[in-house]
Amino acid sequence: MGQIIGCISDFFRVTGNLTLLSAQGEDPGLIRETINWISRRSDMLLDLMVGHLYLVVVTLIIAIAISVTVGIIISYYEGVAQTVLGICQILMVIPSMAMLAFMVPLFGIGFTTGVVALVLYSLLPIVRNTYTGIRELDPAIVEAAKGMGMTERRVLFKIKIPLARPVIMAGVRTAAVMMIGIAAIAAYVGAGGLGELIFSGISRGHQPMIIAGAIGVSIIAVAFDYLLYYGEKRFSVEGSTREGE
Amino acid sequence: MIKLEGLSKVFPGHSIPAVKDLNLEIQEGDVCVLVGPSGCGKTTTMKMINRLYEPTGGAIYIRGENALQMDPIKLRLDIGYVIQEIGLFPHMTIEENIATVPNEKHWPKDQTKQKVEEVMTLVGLDPEVFRARYPAALSGGQRQRVGVARAMVSDPPIMLMDEPFGAVDPITRARLQNEFLRIQERMGKTIVFVTHDIDEAIKMSDTIAVMREGELVQHATPSDLLSAPADEFVSNLVGRNRSIKRLHLIRIQEILEEVDRTKPATEDAKVDEIKKQLEESDIRSVMVVDRDNKLKGVIGVSDLKQKAGEVAGDYCSEVADTVTSDATLNDALSVMLECGEGYVAVVNEDDQYQGTVTLGDLLNVVKEDS
Numbered sequence: 142m143g144q145i146i147g148c149i150s151d152f153f154r155v156t157g158n159l160t161l162l163s164a165q166g167e168d169p170g171l172i173r174e175t176i177n178w179i180s181r182r183s184d185m186l187l188d189l190m191v192g193h194l195y196l197v198v199v200t201l202i203i204a205i206a207i208s209v210t211v212g213i214i215i216s217y218y219e220g221v222a223q224t225v226l227g228i229c230q231i232l233m234v235i236p237s238m239a240m241l242a243f244m245v246p247l248f249g250i251g252f253t254t255g256v257v258a259l260v261l262y263s264l265l266p267i268v269r270n271t272y273t274g275i276r277e278l279d280p281a282i283v284e285a286a287k288g289m290g291m292t293e294r295r296v297l298f299k300i301k302i303p304l305a306r307p308v309i310m311a312g313v314r315t316a317a318v319m320m321i322g323i324a325a326i327a328a329y330v331g332a333g334g335l336g337e338l339i340f341s342g343i344s345r346g347h348q349p350m351i352i353a354g355a356i357g358v359s360i361i362a363v364a365f366d367y368l369l370y371y372g373e374k375r376f377s378v379e380g381s382t383r384e385g386e
Numbered sequence: 387m388i389k390l391e392g393l394s395k396v397f398p399g400h401s402i403p404a405v406k407d408l409n410l411e412i413q414e415g416d417v418c419v420l421v422g423p424s425g426c427g428k429t430t431t432m433k434m435i436n437r438l439y440e441p442t443g444g445a446i447y448i449r450g451e452n453a454l455q456m457d458p459i460k461l462r463l464d465i466g467y468v469i470q471e472i473g474l475f476p477h478m479t480i481e482e483n484i485a486t487v488p489n490e491k492h493w494p495k496d497q498t499k500q501k502v503e504e505v506m507t508l509v510g511l512d513p514e515v516f517r518a519r520y521p522a523a524l525s526g527g528q529r530q531r532v533g534v535a536r537a538m539v540s541d542p543p544i545m546l547m548d549e550p551f552g553a554v555d556p557i558t559r560a561r562l563q564n565e566f567l568r569i570q571e572r573m574g575k576t577i578v579f580v581t582h583d584i585d586e587a588i589k590m591s592d593t594i595a596v597m598r599e600g601e602l603v604q605h606a607t608p609s610d611l612l613s614a615p616a617d618e619f620v621s622n623l624v625g626r627n628r629s630i631k632r633l634h635l636i637r638i639q640e641i642l643e644e645v646d647r648t649k650p651a652t653e654d655a656k657v658d659e660i661k662k663q664l665e666e667s668d669i670r671s672v673m674v675v676d677r678d679n680k681l682k683g684v685i686g687v688s689d690l691k692q693k694a695g696e697v698a699g700d701y702c703s704e705v706a707d708t709v710t711s712d713a714t715l716n717d718a719l720s721v722m723l724e725c726g727e728g729y730v731a732v733v734n735e736d737d738q739y740q741g742t743v744t745l746g747d748l749l750n751v752v753k754e755d756s
Contacts, residue, residue: 282475
């Protein structure tokens with residue numbers, strides 16, 4: 142239930158932000174106009190949605206690989222953990238427009254720049270959740286594993302990661318939803334996706350385009366979050382039988 | 387089997403050592419209980435044996451071999467380990483939990499499976515019922531059993547147990563302790579057992595090592611510890627009612643032969659005979675058994691006052707609780723106190739009547755000792 146409410150609130154957050162850009166006064170014909178536009182240009186909309194999704198999926202895979210590794214490493218080195226988390230935090234609060242602008246001189250214009258910027262944004266939620274997920278495991282469980290003769294490697298892969306997975310996945314979902322929203326802005330540096338529709342809508346003053354883009358982004362965000370949530374639940378059957386639940 | 391020589395541990399950032407120059411030798415097949423108030427270094431000492439903590443001084447010899455020069459992983463694989471919080475892996479089934487060490491040792495699958503079943507049966511968990519369950523679906527007592535089974539599965543010669551029966555209610559604890567002693571009698575493992583409960587220490591141990599502030603105060607058999615405490619600290623720990631504590635040391639079977647037992651009545655015995663029997667002696671009740679010597683109940687003098695029938699079976703009332711003959715006299719005493727009776731019936735595992743222990747018998751034992 143909470144999940145559904147979460148999805149709906151994600152939906153309104155994404156749609157709300159983007160429609161606000163364009164909502165100048167009431168226009169009774171706007172909804173009809175939008176529907177007309179979508180049905181006329183559904184091919185283009187679908188293409189852009191696929192592009193958007195592609196950008197997000199590629200970014201997410203790279204982000205998970207980097208962030209989970211970093212999270213695991215800093216869980217062993219308490220000293221550097223706070224510094225690393227601090228850096229991730231700083232990266233996340235840089236305004237997205239500014240971040241993208243920084244990236245252009247380094248990576249030029251295009252897909253790569255978008256991916257790099259989005260990866261930097263999504264570091265914090267995944268790194269932090271991986272770190273906390275591992276650090277907050279019941280120490281008795283880890284001690285029992287070590288005391289019985291498991292090597293540190295085995296403890297990590299057999300005990301720590303499986304047990305921290307729900308927390309890590311929560312971080313991934315947060316990152317994914319955030320990324321889908323920011324990916325729209327990445328169109329600004331030519332990374333493609335639904336942002337193109339929104340930006341050209343804004344520059345042409347054509348509201349149906351903006352709304353169609355926003356709706357596309359919302360659908361992707363909700364569907365993605367739902368997929369990750371239920372995918373994870375299906376994947377961990379024992380999730381419901383864990384201690385203390 | 388295990389020899390600790392001048393063992394010390396100073397944790398980084400602490401000026402006072404947690405364990406100070408500890409010398410202790412544990413014989414093969416003995417249960418050595420480390421006991422003392424919290425913070426006395428007993429757990430630290432235990433964790434140095436499997437090198438979860440590295441000693442800062444001294445040496446540990448296991449079967450004459452210097453444990454500090456062995457590969458810690460190899461060392462730990464051959465030492466069973468049970469901790470207070472049990473530390474079962476919540477994402478693994480009971481079977482997978484118990485198979486942890488065999489999997490680390492890369493045993494063949496059939497051997498692991500067979501051994502897991504064997505050890506589950508040993509600790510009283512039906513493999514068919516519990517194999518596929520997750521730890522969360524188990525009661526506290528069952529989890530403790532799994533913890534013990536997991537430590538024993540690869541048949542390690544040494545076991546380290548840190549308050550393994552700490553997190554359960556007193557009745558379950560007594561039962562687990564008795565079961566464990568029964569298993570240990572058969573297995574004869576060398577066990578280092580940590581507890582802060584002196585009663586548990588007296589009950590479980592062959593030798594007790596009393597620790598205080600990181601130092602060994604006294605290492606002696608429980609009987610010697612009770613009769614000759616080394617100093618005031620030990621005698622305070624043991625407590626004033628030492629004679630009652632002796633009840634932990636004696637098992638019911640040891641006194642069952644000596645006590646004068648009245649024969650139980652069979653179910654179909656004539657009531658009049660029982661009446662006569664009770665009137666002639668000073669006993670106030672008699673146990674009733676069926677043809678297979680299974681305990682049916684008890685007839686007290688007051689039960690016979692009303693008229694219910696001809697045979698004993700018609701009069702007897704149910705017995706509230708029983709003990710087995712491997713329980714300690716202290717267990718018998720607590721059952722008596724709980725039921726508010728001056729006696730308790732002793733039965734074997736098949737509920738067959740073995741005898742009766744009375745409050746008077748316990749008093750005699752305590753009197754003899756003091």
